[in-house]
Amino acid sequence: MDRLEICGNIASGKTTLAKAFENQLKYDVVYEDFTSVKCLSDFYEDFNKYAFETESIFTLLHYYQLKKKRSGFFVTDFSIINDYAFALTTLTKAEFEIYEKTFDYVLKCIGYPQRVIYLASNTDILFKRIGERGRKNEQGISKIYLGQIEKNINLALEKKFPNTRIVLLDSEMTTCDNYNKKFLMNLLQ
Numbered sequence: 001m002d003r004l005e006i007c008g009n010i011a012s013g014k015t016t017l018a019k020a021f022e023n024q025l026k027y028d029v030v031y032e033d034f035t036s037v038k039c040l041s042d043f044y045e046d047f048n049k050y051a052f053e054t055e056s057i058f059t060l061l062h063y064y065q066l067k068k069k070r071s072g073f074f075v076t077d078f079s080i081i082n083d084y085a086f087a088l089t090t091l092t093k094a095e096f097e098i099y100e101k102t103f104d105y106v107l108k109c110i111g112y113p114q115r116v117i118y119l120a121s122n123t124d125i126l127f128k129r130i131g132e133r134g135r136k137n138e139q140g141i142s143k144i145y146l147g148q149i150e151k152n153i154n155l156a157l158e159k160k161f162p163n164t165r166i167v168l169l170d171s172e173m174t175t176c177d178n179y180n181k182k183f184l185m186n187l188l189q
Helices: 014-025 040-045 047-069 080-090 093-110 123-133 143-160 181-187
Strands: 003-008 074-076 115-120 165-170
Touching: 003 014, 003 080, 014 074, 014 115, 014 181, 040 047, 047 074, 047 080, 047 093, 080 093, 080 143, 115 143, 123 143
Parallel strands: 003 074, 003 115, 115 165
Antiparallel strands: none
């Protein structure tokens, strides 16, 4: 399963970049179906109460979407790296021990992504983007939470994905205006 995963914080531009690969290079893209996660609004209202099921559901949703795709090269606007980072951010130690067993199983089944584009982000910029896009359930997200996710994405990369090819992009400096064919092809070099 040869795939390019786009990794990054909330509102870092993952879907925008994935759409550029689809529109500019005609790549097959698998988009995260976050609207099917019914407990997401409850999670944003009370992280502690609904963290375990939310993080588990996202990991299993991504597992399902990747298993369904199976063949050929494709791009995702989500990353299992994010799943691990979010779990590190929100789960208790006991919950994380259970979660990590599931995560390791999923990773064994689907394999590591061949390539990852990591959209690193400034929390002030992310916070502004979240406000601008206006998703009601995201409005309670704090800068502290965003900062912890960013820290844990880096920890996840170090701990679970040390041999995965990572291309680092500053999501503040890249916009859909400079996502032309040449730029996108250079990301794959």
